[in-house]
Amino acid sequence: MSKKFFDYYSRFAQETPDKVVLRIDDNELTYSQFMEKTAVLGSALKKMGIGEDDKVGICMPNSIEWYLVFWSAVRIGAQPVPMDPQSGSMEISKLIPATTSKVMFITEKYRNNNIIAAVSALVPSQIALSKVICFADDSVIPQDSCYISADKFMAEYGSSECDIYDPEYLHTMSLACTSGSTGTPKILSVPSGGFLSTQEDMGTYLEFRSDDVMMLGMTLYHQGGFGMGQQMVLKGGTVMYQPQFNPITFLETVQKYKINIIQLTSTLAKVLLSTPDFDKYDLSSVRICYFAGEVLPKEIADTFVEKLHIRVVNVIGSSETCTMVVWDSARDAGTDPSDFRKLSFTDVRVIDEKHNDVPEGEVGELCVYTDGVITDYFGNPELSAEKILTDDQGRRWFCTGDLVNKLPNGIVRFAGRSKRIIKRGGNLVHAEEVEACLLTHPLIAAAAVTDEPHPVIGQQIVAYIQPKGDARITRGDIAKYFDGKLSAYKVPDKVVPVEEIPKDIGKIQFKYLRKKEYK
């Protein structure tokens, strides 16, 4: 048996029972409440027949309930499967079977995405689930017997006693979902022991303390946002998330709760810095600003380091690696935040297509070792073999798909992505997935999706479409068509009609596309 998260939660619940572990707006969860409530929800799941290695889908926005569902599943050895609450029916129809989820926890909606509608369009008519547990008012819960309100579920099945599962080191703690290039999701098997030790090591490296409060801009349902929060929780501190990002509230919260660590993406930082009277907010409690998910421009890093005197840490990696190759202003000040170095508990290789190390000065694919590298892509041995390499010491390395330049002194400089991935804000969008959805539109003959630089969100999605006949299609038409099918962040920002999509032996010729625009 290995160390587990519940050893830490139990200890903190005894030592500091009233300490807040999670705060979202005005809702708080203390360490002792965490232990009590995960017992009720965990025992309810158990009584319903959910146990070791069963998959528990969660399609909910940031909330105390999200956190309790996740950890209740872990408590009984089941595997929580967070899904993006922006997911539409097209995504959910793939996620449930691909993850083999037995039950799902959902809320009524997230922003303009009606989650209950998206799920009830599929369950039970097309997909069978034992139960769909809804954190929603009875009036909006479907009448079918597989739907139940969370209150009723806990009252009917829950009790205050629930054993804590002891995982093996490589036991899958949870499944994390990311988009696959063809619309088939990639499902990450997150290892219990490695995920814990890597997050704990990172929290130690960052000198997180039990009296610290951390405010995250990324979300709980994003593996990175969740993991970075756990680095603080493993030290007994407090984490805070917002139901959805609001820059003014973010700054007011930092001031009100004297936040010590803030976690942002570059886009969120640009928005925060644009706030009128930004200088008037008291941010003196902030010690570290922790960036992930996007390229960090030097000007932004400099603003935080030089103007606000805050240590900036920028990480590169992916959900598959628990991140952990960093640029740290405390060590690397004066260099570009796209120059990364390994930490004591991580390792880096820069490899060519044959997996050989490239010489210094050349560009190759970034390959990262951490103990938290996923054990496999669930249900996809071919992809696992392609992306996860095991060395002669049995260490798992992940080929990130990031292209980097191998510089002297162990530095790697980010140089781009090796695949057609659009980095829109903190979201990764596979061009092929958007193309696949466009091609199901009855008036589109051909489509090609690419990125375009954008001053605020980094890259925006541009869809070149070749309409059938004389059809006229606007971005609005596409957005309406995508609504409920794919997440809102995958809707093209720009739609450009073209006479034809130039192709060469089936491959889109992007360099000729713009010439084909209708004038």
Place this chain on the structure above:
Amino acid sequence: MNNLNFDEFKQAISDYVGVAPEEITRDTDVYDDLFLDSLGLFGLGSEITETFKLNVPLSLVASISKVGEIFDLLNEKGTLTED
């Protein structure tokens, strides 16, 4: 006040989001009716500030969701860009 014309403003939004101007009113919600997400709203914000040569803080754009509110924000708080 920048004395912007709402019809011209509507047209600029329509050009960006691809929804017909007659479908856009002050009460149109950018998330529910124009199918933008929060990043798309920043994209729209950048586009209209460029069209009207006015700057508004992105953080204020991020806090609202109705077309009428964006129009008022641009009209009341927009400052002329340098070029």
